[in-house]
Amino acid sequence: MSSKVKDASIPTIPFRARLSRWFGRNLLRIYMIFGFTYLFIPVAYTFAFSFNDSGKSNLIWKGFTLGNWQNPCGAPQICNALGNSIKIGLLATTFATILGTMIAFAIGRYQFKGRSSSNLLIFLPMATPEIVLGASLLSLFLVFKINPGFWPTVIAHVMFCISFVVVTVKARIASLDPRLEQAAMDLYANELETFRRVTLPLVAPGIAGAALLAFSLSFDDFIITNFNSGTLITFPKFVYVAAARGIPAQANVIGSSMFFLALAIVIAGQIVNRRKAR
């Protein structure tokens, strides 16, 4: 009945007014589609060109092949670079997550002297351009006659990841309902037990998110790595160096795989969260 009334009323509104009203209502939605298209154009391009039968330089489309996906290590050094990036990423993530979470709890849960300067110390590395962080750390290593390489790179990554971990975990701690912990205490749980059985599980998604962020920052870092890694090749360094003479399609395979892997991890995390919420 009501739909009939609606149908009858539409022709009375001029087409132009209807069009502008439709746009007004859907403007944000249209905008969102454009925004996401913009974000994904280079990703789609990278994915498409991972199937290019390109030979050495992956510039022009030459034909479809699955060869690059069947042989992702086909380009010299590429899997070595990928392995280094993963190792550095895992180590840096572990250390940065532990150190950063401790700091986040201190700042998020306690009032103490020097709290605001602690906040400042966390903010400063984020306010320093990467090139300054990388260059200054390299100078320090050179003073102490430490050769750039694997461990200096790990140290550099831990250093710039800590702040991001602190900020992420702190936000999660701030959003906790303090009544949950009070309830645990009311039920005669001591401080340690409350922390272990109530606080930590509640903060855990924040810590997991922070770790994922740290890993992605570390894995994708080029500028700081370039300063502190010496002759060690990481995946971004491989891409940067290869860019001069043409990037092998295998790099597109690895880039695309990382994208789908990360997407799968995040979606799996979402599903686990939703199950738990039930």
Place this chain on the structure above:
Amino acid sequence: MSITLPKVRVPYLLLFPGFAFLFTFFILPIINLAQTSTQTPISGGDTGQYEQTLAFSNYVNAFIDNREQFARSFVYATLATIFALAIAYPLAYAIAFKSGKFKNILLVLVVAPFFTSFLLRTIAWKQILGEEGFLVPTLRNLHILGQQTTITSTAVAVVAGMTYNFLPFMTLPLYASLERIDPRTIEASGDLYANGITTFRRVTMPLSLPGVVAGTLLTFIPAAGDYVNASILGSPNTKMIGNVIESRYFKIVDYPTAAALSFTLMAAILILVTLYIRKAGTEELV
């Protein structure tokens, strides 16, 4: 109860390992950088050997020689920040208020391009916008672009690349602050006969300001020090201060000038950031 530690010590014990690390690998290097910045070459020494002479003239020389690149860095970074804000704000707004049950998926999609290496994405842009791509020939055939005009190797490409690469850094804090807004405040504004625009201007926008501040900082700071976009998408005419520091370090092995430039860049950014935060009036930043 079973813990016998005096409570006041707990935060300091939690802070200690992380801060010791940051002190050694962040503060000390910065101090060391300050020292390097006033050194001069040892006369008769090899390249790369320097001694401390407190040559503050390094700063003057470094700045005068590279003032163009400095100016460019700040102009490009400002433009990229403005464009990123213009693109990200409606996007974050739509995700926070108009996406319903798709909210989490859309949020993931904002971050997802991150995971394809940012170098690969920048190079993809170079190829899409380059001579061999289909876009430039098409635009030329349609006479939108002159026959000789290119997109890559221009300032436009560099700014566009930076805007693209730092977009998630802008979108996430914006989303976080918009999402926290209690929808009842917006309803209340409507109940008080404010129209959509007034509500946005007087309620939504001010409440999202912390997100705007955080997002613009997280975009502007890395953009000002970036050299990757300029070296992949630009030309020698679009060199930024990051390019100069990088080549001073690796190609010319002129550590003092590189250090003086780094320090000037950092100081300029810190001053701008402080002024900006004062102006925006948000204390709780991160």
